[in-house]
Amino acid sequence: xxxxxxxxxxxxxxxxxxxxxxxxxxxxxxxxxxxxxxxxxxxxxxxxxxxxxxxxxxxxxxxxxxxxxxxxxxxxxxxxxxxxxxxxxxxxxxxxxxxxxxxxxxxxxxxxxxxxxxxxxxxxxxxxxxxxxxxxxxxxxxxxxxxxxxxxxxxxxxxxxxxxxxxxxxxxxxxxxxxxxxxxxxxxxxxxxxxxxxxxxxxxxxxxxxxxxxxxxxxxxxxxxxxxxxxxxxxxxxxxxxxxxxxxxxxxxxxxxxxxxxx
Numbered sequence: 001x002x003x004x005x006x007x008x009x010x011x012x013x014x015x016x017x018x019x020x021x022x023x024x025x026x027x028x029x030x031x032x033x034x035x036x037x038x039x040x041x042x043x044x045x046x047x048x049x050x051x052x053x054x055x056x057x058x059x060x061x062x063x064x065x066x067x068x069x070x071x072x073x074x075x076x077x078x079x080x081x082x083x084x085x086x087x088x089x090x091x092x093x094x095x096x097x098x099x100x101x102x103x104x105x106x107x108x109x110x111x112x113x114x115x116x117x118x119x120x121x122x123x124x125x126x127x128x129x130x131x132x133x134x135x136x137x138x139x140x141x142x143x144x145x146x147x148x149x150x151x152x153x154x155x156x157x158x159x160x161x162x163x164x165x166x167x168x169x170x171x172x173x174x175x176x177x178x179x180x181x182x183x184x185x186x187x188x189x190x191x192x193x194x195x196x197x198x199x200x201x202x203x204x205x206x207x208x209x210x211x212x213x214x215x216x217x218x219x220x221x222x223x224x225x226x227x228x229x230x231x232x233x234x235x236x237x238x239x240x241x242x243x244x245x246x247x248x249x250x251x252x253x254x255x256x257x258x259x260x261x262x263x
Contacts, residue, residue, distance in 0.1 A: 062137045066130070175202055180208065
């Protein structure tokens with residue numbers, strides 16, 4: 001049998017991936033990467049709308065609480081004013097009725113003051129509560145803005161990452177397809193050689209192995225045909241066949257051997 005080139009099962013060379021060759025099939029890869037990014041964007045928008053609605057509802061509850069606090073504070077202030085007016089009236093009435101009894105007037109005045117102080121203290125608590133509610137409302141508003149901004153940035157980053165991941169994933173399919181197209185053209189030109197194997201992590205490995213096996217079988221078949229040609233050439237020379245016939249046979253043999261030796 002004639003000498004042949006190394007079989008397709010030789011150790012594959014080490015391939016190095018680089019960013020510039022990740023888009024081997026732009027239309028295919030960008031189509032599916034865009035589809036993945038679009039689906040992620042749609043889901044992200046739904047989540048964003050739900051979260052916005054929830055935070056808006058929380059903000060509305062906070063506004064209602066502040067309103068209640070403001071009304072309670074106003075009611076407390078009105079109560080203090082009414083208490084002071086009532087105290088003044090009671091003291092004036094007491095002076096008119098018990099002006100000759102200083103001890104009783106003092107007792108009535110102290111009792112009125114004690115009740116007035118209680119109402120004032122309660123009014124102060126209501127005012128403090130309103131202040132705290134306003135502060136919490138402001139904190140909720142700031143937290144809401146921060147949360148929405150963070151979520152928006154995170155979802156945008158997620159869409160970008162998914163798009164890039166889609167390119168990487170489709171590259172593992174587009175890479176083997178790109179190589180297969182080139183090898184099929186070479187086989188069509190008569191070059192029965194499969195240099196190396198797919199890169200680590202590529203898809204379609206089994207399909208590529210079937211293709212490599214097919215090429216190897218075609219190579220073996222052509223080697224057998226070359227052996228038959230060698231025998232025919234030897235017999236033609238032994239029978240003193242025409243030089244033209246021998247030349248054609250040798251040319252055909254050389255052409256078939258060159259296909260086997262192609263790198």
